[in-house]
Amino acid sequence: MPPSPTAARRTRRLAPYGFLVPAVVLFAATFALPIGYALYLSFRKIEVKGLGLGRGARGETWAGLSNYASVLSDTELLHGAARILGYGAIVVPVMLGLALLFALMLDARRTRLRGFSRLAIFLPYAVPGVVAALLWGFLYLPSLSPVHYALGALGLPEPDLLNGGALFGALANVAVWGGTGFNMIVIYTSLRAVPAEIYEAARIDGCSELQIALRVKIPTVAPALVLTFFFSMIATFQVFGEPMTLKGMTNSISTTWSPLMKVYQDAFVRGDLHSAAATSVVIAVVTLVLSFGFLRAANSRTRQEAS
Amino acid sequence: MNKRLVAAFAAAALSTTLLAGCGSSDDGGDGDKAESGPVSLTYWAWAPGLDKVAAIWNAGPGKEAGITVTVKKQASGDDLVTKIITASKAHKAPDLVQAEFQALPTLVSNDVLADISGQAGDTKKDFAEGVWQQVTLGSDAVYAIPQDTGPLMFYYRQDLFTKYGLSVPTTWDEFAATARALKKKDPKKALTTFSATDPGLFAGLSQQAGAKWWTTGGDKWNVAIDDAASTKVADFWGGLVEEGAIDNQPMYTPAWNKALNTGTQIAWVSAVWAPGVLTTAAPDTKGKWAMAPLPQWTAGDQVTGSWGGSTTGVSNDSTHKDAAVEFATWLNTDPEAVAALVKNGGIYPAATAAQTGDALAQAPEFFANQPDFYTKAAEIAKTTAPGAWGPNVNVAYSAFKDAFGKAAQDKAGFGPALGTVQSTTVADMKKQGFPVAE
Known part of the structure; x- marks a missing residue:
């Protein structure tokens, strides 16, 4: 039926x-x-x-809101936030700048060994973060680093990379080394999707390769740049593995250096899951507001430009 | 209302009910007096070679008693403390746990360790009083059986001391003079380093000076991390770092290994277990080291502190507490077991009989040049000042790493850093609700 x-x-x-x-x-x-x-x-x-x-x-x-009250009045967390802002101010522009530059160079017509270069730039991304941090840590430690050895042999001053302001550069370098390849692939993929007719039209109009790159390619891959910026921002808020790994090698990275390290410290060293949970919630909210706020602002701008 | 928010609230409500369900589960424990049939126990520990010692038990005395022990290496030191507390919250803690002396109050406060005074009261006679006092926390209860201790000693490169014409310091003043003399002879070398990542060593040095960081008086805790004795120790090391007489970089890093192995650092204030560390950290220096008593604050004194040392505890979740105590007692007092612990784990046994027994007749291989290593060690061990630990040693230790790390880097003197450790520790205790005397 x-x-x-x-x-x-x-x-x-x-x-x-x-x-x-x-x-x-x-x-x-x-x-x-x-x-x-x-x-x-x-x-x-x-x-x-x-x-x-x-x-x-x-x-x-x-506990009511007492955990949140102590999180919001915690100066160490604020200092941690300030530290990762400083770190992000180096990582994000340098990493995305390099990624864009490499993507444009790979996309240029005269580039040779394109496949090899792409793989070589991408490869560090496949190295786990902890391994990368250890690897660079060995290069930073004055008594072990071949770089320091060479500088010493030449009679040049040997920089102390794991302390003071240089520490930010040292940590940022690990992230840039590991992340540039991934971002380059994202930008490069979106470059390959641009129809060839647009370049042809630009060339007929008398554009040089450099002008094509600046006036045609970069504006057309703007959405990809927005996306990679968005990812990098979130990754900066969540930085944990690299400073955690390098912590044992220097006096300058405290156990609460980044906000997530503080969460780890609270939950697994101090054994206070409750304040760790409150801190996590605050970090999540701040990350959401900032990253989606950025995405929204960026999207509304591109939309305006399009209309 | 936002749909996502609704989902989140629903989930929160759901997890609340789930939690309530967890809370009502049975505690396990207590009703286990009458044991029958074979018993199998789980033991979380990190001492190397413990599985081999457990195998001796399983093949011999354990077989007779029908008790099988399985050793599981989960994590070590502080990480294991966290792991056990978490497991205990889920009522899934192992029967037996390895715990360092300073972790005992934390574990007891979290209700992880069972009071085994009923089963292990007689074992007291096998240990020195200062050691036993640390497993009772000054109460009538017994929370663990001592396994090994870590009395502090002074290790130095015999060959390099001769080369630079240095003599072994017997007081801390001489120690400072030795550090300065070496710097003068070769600015590239350092006697040793002050490591801000090793609060356990600083705690031991303060202990030697007479500090008692946590004590109880009536129904209140006294916290005295910045007392006169500890301040003296902090000022001493801070002064040496400030004037550049010793290095300020952390221990247990690749750079530190290299400094020891190449003789850039020529001495190490460490505990009785140092030979094991030197074997892996500085393999090229085998046979070149010697051990001496720790320098003293007053000439002629004989006191030392300790760095590390651990115990075997029985968890409240164990349903076979009697069997677990039987094994823990055998493991730490039976001559065969202790000998196997020394051989496989390289530990220095806490049981007094074992310290002069056959197990320690031979010096560690790395110290073959000092045949009376353990005879000397036993003499030093007898002079160990008692430790005084509290329920948030973990907090004090992490505050130490941050505050002293910064002070060591800035070469700024350690007094304020010690004050920070004190105030952070007290604030944490108050926040948790511990009554703290002002």
Whole structure:
């Protein structure tokens, strides 16, 4: 018997929800639930009774907003934020500038060994961050570095790269070395998607290769630049592995050097999951507001230019 | 209302119910007096070769008693403390855990370790009083069986001391003079380094000077990290760093290994376990080192502190506490077990009988040139000042790394840094709700 028309309509109405189920379940289990749990933890705290020794000495209670109050008044977190701003101010422009330059050079008509160069620039991205940090760490340590050895042999001053202002450059260098290749591929891919007719038209109009690069190529890959900037911003907010790895080699990287290192320190060294959860929530909100704020501003500008 | 927000709230509500479910689960533990049938225990530890010692147990005494022990290397030192506390929150802690002395109050405060005074009270006689006091936390309870201790000693390159005409310092004044004399003879060399990444060493040095960082009086904690004794130690090392008499870079880095291996640093204030570290850090210097007692604050005194040293504890989650204590006692007091610990793990046993026993008859291979290494070590170990640890040593240690790291880098004197460690530690205790005496 064929299904009645109302039954068929109901099935049709329910079908989209059926298709949605796997995505919703995955989203809930792997995303919403952990975030919800972190939020829950951030409103709780541990309370110690008596000397705090023995059975039943610790209990969990509601903390209200006290965890958030202490996060927002934490000067160390602010200093950490300032440090990564300084770090990001070096990483993002240098990395994206190099990525754009390399992408344009690879895209230029006269470039040879294109495949090899592309791979060579991309390769550091395949090196895990911790390995990269260790590798550069060895090059930075004065008594081990061949660079310092060469400088010393030539009688030149040997810079101390792991302390003071140079530390920012040293850390940024690891990120630039590892990240340029990835960003270059993103920009290069979008360059290859530009129809050849546009260049032809530009050439007929008497454009030099340099002018094509500046006036045609860069504006057309603007969306890719926005995207890579967006990714780099988020990566800067989340910097953790490199300073964590180099920390043991120098006195100048504290255990709370970057905001995420502070979260790690709170959760896994101090054992205070609750304030770590509150800090994570604050970092997540700030990251979201700043990065999506940027994306929105950038998009509205491109839209304006297009219209 | 935003759909995402709704989802987040729903999830938060859901996780709350889930948590409530967790809370009501059974505690496990206590009702395990009558044991029957074979028992298998899990032991989280990091001392090298412990699995081999457990194998001796499993093949011999364990087989007779029907108790099998499995060693799992999860993490070491402070990382293991975190891991065990987390496991304990989920009521999934292993039966047995290796814990350093300074971690005991933290573990007890987090309700990880069981009071085993009922089963292990008699074991007290096997250990020196200062050592035993650290596993009772000054109470009637017993929270672990001591395994090894780390009395501080002075290690130096015998050959280079002769070359530069230096004599082994017996007081800290002589130590400073030796550091300056070496700098004068060869500015590229340093006697040693002050490592801001090793708070355990500074704690031991303060202990030698008479500091007691955490004590309890009545129902309050006293925190005295910046007391006169510790300030004296901080000023001493800060002064040496400030004038450039010693290096200021951290230990346990590739650069430090190289400095030891090439003789750029020619001495090391370290603990009895140093031969093991030197074996891997400075392999080319085998047979060139010698060990002497730690320099003293007052000439003629004989006191040392300790750096490290660990215990075997039984967790509250264990359903076989009697069996676990039986193994822990055997592991740390039985001559065969202790001998195997020394041989496979290179540890210095805490049990007094073992310190003069056959297990330590031979000097470590790296110190073959000093055949009476362990006889000397046993003499020094007897003079160890007791440690006084509190429930947030981890916080104090990380505050130390940051504050002293900065001070060592700026060569700015260590007094203010010590004050920062004190205030950070007290603030954390107050925040958690510990009663702290002002």
